[in-house]
Amino acid sequence: MKINHYLIGFAISSLFRRDAKSFFIIFIFTSLIFLLSSILFISNSIKEELFITLDSLPQITVQKLQAGRHANIEISRVDKLLKLNGVQSAIPRVWGYYYFENAGVNFSIVGIDSFDKQYKKNFEELVENIDFDELEKNDSMIVGEGVKEILSQNYYKDFFNFVKADGELKKIKISSVFKSSTVLESNDIILMPKNLVLDIFGMSKLKVTDIVLEVANPQEIPTISQKIKNLFPDTRVITNSDLRVSYQNIFDYKSGMFLALFVVSAFTFFMIIYDKASGLSSEEKREIGVLKALGWKIDDIIKIKFYEAFIVSFISFLLGIIVALFFVYILQAPLLRDIFMGYSRLKPAFELPFILDLQTIFLLFFLTIPIYIAAIIIPSWRVAIMNADEVMR
Amino acid sequence: MIECKNITKIFNQNRHNEQIALKNINLKIKKNELTVLRGASGSGKSTLLSLIAALSRPTKGEIIVDGKRVSKMLENSTAMFRRENIGFIFQKYNLISTLNSYENIILPTIPSNPNEKELTRHVDTLLEMFSITNKKESLVKNLSGGEQQRVAIARSLINNPKIIIADEPTANLDKKLSLEFIKTMQKLKQQNRTIIIATHDPLFFNLNFCDNIIEMKDGHI
Amino acid sequence: MFLTPEIIAIYTLNIIFLFFSIFAFIISINIVMHWNVNRTDERQYGLEKKSILVATIIKFIFILKLPLFIFFVFTANKISGVITGAMCAAGVVNSISFGLWLFVFKILNLFIFGFWIALHNMDTKDEQLSLTKLKFSIFIVAFMLLVIEIIYEISFFSSLNIDKIVSCCGTLFSVASSSSFSFIFNIPSSIAIGFFYLIFSLLVVFSFLKNEPLFLVINIIFFITALISLILFFGTYIYELPTHHCPYCFLQQEYYYVGYLLYITLFIGTFSGISGSILSMLNRKNRKDFYKKSLLFNSIYVAIVTAYPIVYYIKNGVWL
Numbered sequence: 001m002k003i004n005h006y007l008i009g010f011a012i013s014s015l016f017r018r019d020a021k022s023f024f025i026i027f028i029f030t031s032l033i034f035l036l037s038s039i040l041f042i043s044n045s046i047k048e049e050l051f052i053t054l055d056s057l058p059q060i061t062v063q064k065l066q067a068g069r070h071a072n073i074e075i076s077r078v079d080k081l082l083k084l085n086g087v088q089s090a091i092p093r094v095w096g097y098y099y100f101e102n103a104g105v106n107f108s109i110v111g112i113d114s115f116d117k118q119y120k121k122n123f124e125e126l127v128e129n130i131d132f133d134e135l136e137k138n139d140s141m142i143v144g145e146g147v148k149e150i151l152s153q154n155y156y157k158d159f160f161n162f163v164k165a166d167g168e169l170k171k172i173k174i175s176s177v178f179k180s181s182t183v184l185e186s187n188d189i190i191l192m193p194k195n196l197v198l199d200i201f202g203m204s205k206l207k208v209t210d211i212v213l214e215v216a217n218p219q220e221i222p223t224i225s226q227k228i229k230n231l232f233p234d235t236r237v238i239t240n241s242d243l244r245v246s247y248q249n250i251f252d253y254k255s256g257m258f259l260a261l262f263v264v265s266a267f268t269f270f271m272i273i274y275d276k277a278s279g280l281s282s283e284e285k286r287e288i289g290v291l292k293a294l295g296w297k298i299d300d301i302i303k304i305k306f307y308e309a310f311i312v313s314f315i316s317f318l319l320g321i322i323v324a325l326f327f328v329y330i331l332q333a334p335l336l337r338d339i340f341m342g343y344s345r346l347k348p349a350f351e352l353p354f355i356l357d358l359q360t361i362f363l364l365f366f367l368t369i370p371i372y373i374a375a376i377i378i379p380s381w382r383v384a385i386m387n388a389d390e391v392m393r
Numbered sequence: 394m395i396e397c398k399n400i401t402k403i404f405n406q407n408r409h410n411e412q413i414a415l416k417n418i419n420l421k422i423k424k425n426e427l428t429v430l431r432g433a434s435g436s437g438k439s440t441l442l443s444l445i446a447a448l449s450r451p452t453k454g455e456i457i458v459d460g461k462r463v464s465k466m467l468e469n470s471t472a473m474f475r476r477e478n479i480g481f482i483f484q485k486y487n488l489i490s491t492l493n494s495y496e497n498i499i500l501p502t503i504p505s506n507p508n509e510k511e512l513t514r515h516v517d518t519l520l521e522m523f524s525i526t527n528k529k530e531s532l533v534k535n536l537s538g539g540e541q542q543r544v545a546i547a548r549s550l551i552n553n554p555k556i557i558i559a560d561e562p563t564a565n566l567d568k569k570l571s572l573e574f575i576k577t578m579q580k581l582k583q584q585n586r587t588i589i590i591a592t593h594d595p596l597f598f599n600l601n602f603c604d605n606i607i608e609m610k611d612g613h614i
Numbered sequence: 615m616f617l618t619p620e621i622i623a624i625y626t627l628n629i630i631f632l633f634f635s636i637f638a639f640i641i642s643i644n645i646v647m648h649w650n651v652n653r654t655d656e657r658q659y660g661l662e663k664k665s666i667l668v669a670t671i672i673k674f675i676f677i678l679k680l681p682l683f684i685f686f687v688f689t690a691n692k693i694s695g696v697i698t699g700a701m702c703a704a705g706v707v708n709s710i711s712f713g714l715w716l717f718v719f720k721i722l723n724l725f726i727f728g729f730w731i732a733l734h735n736m737d738t739k740d741e742q743l744s745l746t747k748l749k750f751s752i753f754i755v756a757f758m759l760l761v762i763e764i765i766y767e768i769s770f771f772s773s774l775n776i777d778k779i780v781s782c783c784g785t786l787f788s789v790a791s792s793s794s795f796s797f798i799f800n801i802p803s804s805i806a807i808g809f810f811y812l813i814f815s816l817l818v819v820f821s822f823l824k825n826e827p828l829f830l831v832i833n834i835i836f837f838i839t840a841l842i843s844l845i846l847f848f849g850t851y852i853y854e855l856p857t858h859h860c861p862y863c864f865l866q867q868e869y870y871y872v873g874y875l876l877y878i879t880l881f882i883g884t885f886s887g888i889s890g891s892i893l894s895m896l897n898r899k900n901r902k903d904f905y906k907k908s909l910l911f912n913s914i915y916v917a918i919v920t921a922y923p924i925v926y927y928i929k930n931g932v933w934l
Binding site: 252255259260363370373377381 | 618621622623624663666671674678682688692695738
């Protein structure tokens with residue numbers, strides 16, 4: 001089959017001849033596609049950023065449950081866990097959240113024991129460069145960039161008064177600020193020697209928050225986590241892949257919910273399209289009558305209408321995606337990213353990594369262009385079967 | 394060539410605004426004849442033309458054009474029939490005013506996906522024949538009435554039809570241009586085409602190359 | 615139940631397809647019952663106009679179904695990351711008992727809709743539209759198949775369960791499996807390959823004999839043997855692993871998406887053979903170029919699959 005470029009040319013020219021109408025539709029459709037693609041781009045990027053973070057998370061985390069809630073776990077269990085076959089290392093962690101009321105934000109406080117192996121690479125570097133025993137003696141800490149900023153805004157330039165569990169104040173000096181590759185995970189972090197953390201949170205020296213394990217062969221993770229469950233029935237075992245799946249679900253669910261709303265608003269748009277395509281000016285009616293009198297078949301008229309719809313929707317598709325790429329990756333999606341990032345006011349200070357895969361483009365295509373074209377099928381047919389003899393009257 | 398047998402056409406049949414446009418028309422037009430349909434407006438001339446061109450179907454009777462029963466053709470075939478056999482010149486030219494002359498002239502050929510070279514050559518000959526070569530790229534709405542008329546004639550000839558149908562072709566032209574139109578029709582007749590002109594312009598009633606004059610009144614011949 | 619954007623897209627399009635095809639179905643019944651070219655009343659003319667609407671709808675659905683099929687595999691591949699145990703689309707599809715049937719219906723419907731359009735194009739060239747009744751009777755059947763496919767697809771996605779551990783393709787397509795595919799593995803691969811090349815040579819011979827019924831049958835058999843030999847034998851050379859038989863994994867990037875090329879050439883080759891033969895049997899005047907087209911694409915398919923084991927042998931000096 002040869003492509004009839006005259007027919008396509010005619011379709012293009014008839015779009016131009018009705019420029020006001022065409023531009024109106026392109027404008028609205030572009031906005032709609034822009035909104036949809038922005039949301040998908042943002043959710044893809046955040047997912048990617050989270051997955052990078054997840055990869056640096058421990059393969060297995062063991063938590064103790066008491067009365068169905070997370071409780072501190074005995075440090076003595078570390079040795080028992082190490083004895084399990086396949087476990088390469090078991091590291092006790094001391095960490096928690098500290099709510100800073102003046103600014104209304106949560107800090108993540110992480111305790112560092114320089115004798116233990118660190119469970120994150122960037123922490124390890126820190127331990128090499130900084131003497132945590134020295135920090136313990138001086139009651140000092142290392143803070144993330146976001147924390148530093150919040151503290152200075154509240155006039156804590158070089159120290160901070162923590163309110164301990166028993167209500168007393170504990171003054172800790174700020175020794176330095178630390179930076180990290182993934183901002184998402186480090187922005188709100190405070191690092192300090194383990195004993196200081198135990199003191200601030202009022203925890204027993206024999207207990208830690210949780211224990212993280214490293215496993216030699218990732219394939220064995222399910223088996224090992226099953227063994228831990230048998231060994232300590234009061235624990236909850238979280239694996240890296242559990243987290244990945246639940247994050248993926250949360251994001252698919254969030255964008256799914258958004259999409260459901262989007263479908264409703266898009267439906268309104270397609271009703272407008274249906275209406276616009278059905279209502280013809282007398283000039284357009286006369287034109288179609290003339291074409292039919294000149295020997296155009298019903299099929300030919302429908303083809304013209306299809307080409308018009310495809311051109312309009314494809315232009316809007318490209319425009320919408322380009323504008324969305326600009327909005328999300330260059331402007332960093334102001335306003336919209338809050339939909340996905342509502343949890344902590346410190347968290348949002350990160351760059352959205354650039355992700356553009358074929359599948360998302362495919363998805364955007366299927367959610368927009370076919371629906372637009374579906375909306376014009378019946379109106380174009382109605383137009384095309386109009387009686388042509390009126391041009392003779 | 395064209396034969397109408399007992400044609401009746403009723404608009405809005407069985408409704409309160411029923412209107413009988415044609416009553417029992419019998420008509421024969423031979424090949425290469427020029428026929429003038431004469432009558433006041435509303436006498437049924439246009440309706441008859443649209444029936445011959447298979448733009449609509451008669452309520453009763455049948456029409457045979459070039460051996461084909463056009464009154465019983467399926468919609469799909471009527472379009473092909475018009476494309477291959479009929480050239481139209483409408484009363485108000487019915488050009489698409491926002492396209493240029495060239496684009497208007499090629500309209501009937503578009504669906505059959507013509508060969509570009511042949512088409513351009515054909516259009517150029519027509520433009521030259523009607524001396525509008527310099528108006529090829531001009532939008533139709535910027536042309537004078539006479540030029541629009543010539544574009545319309547060129548368009549009716551682009552598919553090289555056997556039959557030319559013209560409906561009140563000179564209604565919007567002055568006498569000089571009307572005479573020019575008549576000359577063109579004479580030329581077309583010399584090219585072995587069958588021509589039907591519906592008009593009430595007296596200029597057409599005394600043509601020496603006219604074969605039939607059919608007088609119409611209230612749907613009768 | 616899942617609610618990913620991909621699944622919402624598939625649902626939305628399915629609802630649109632359903633809406634339009636029900637519309638087309640009702641018109642088709644009308645046409646089959648009342649079509650009569652010799653009548654000149656308004657009803658007959660109205661039916662002709664409506665038949666154009668139905669044809670437009672069917673073309674719309676078919677044109678979308680082609681890329682949607684690829685998109686479906688894409689989506690299944692993506693979901694395989696969430697479902698424990700699944701490595702590719704195969705695991706996802708087979709985590710549901712009727713997953714395989716969904717696939718069968720998808721392919722069958724592509725063939726039927728494609729054939730319908732070919733038939734329609736031939737019919738519109740005929741002034742009397744003499745195939746119209748046949749055309750719309752076929753659509754009534756195609757409509758039912760489409761509805762079954764859509765019901766399967768909707769219940770497929772809604773019954774996907776992320777908590778269930780599924781088998782990956784490695785176990786599904788293996789000798790020891792008890793899945794719906796396993797019967798294939800009772801066939802010795804040497805016989806399957808011999809049969810595959812035998813059928814292909816018959817296909818070449820028949821394309822020169824230009825006998826439509828033979829060509830039709832041989833294309834159907836070729837399609838089936840091609841798939842079986844691909845799973846049994848050729849697939850293992852694409853993966854260079856004697857135990858990996860999965861017909862989905864080579865749709866992934868690691869294998870340069872070669873699966874799409876294979877399936878598309880096989881589809882075009884057998885489709886043009888099957889539909890061309892049927893159309894020619896219906897109408898003697900139909901153009902005979904489908905023999906060439908079918909032979910060309912089927913040969914490309916055979917050339918690609920043959921190249922894999924040969925290249926492997928040249929590189930390694932042994933067979934798998």
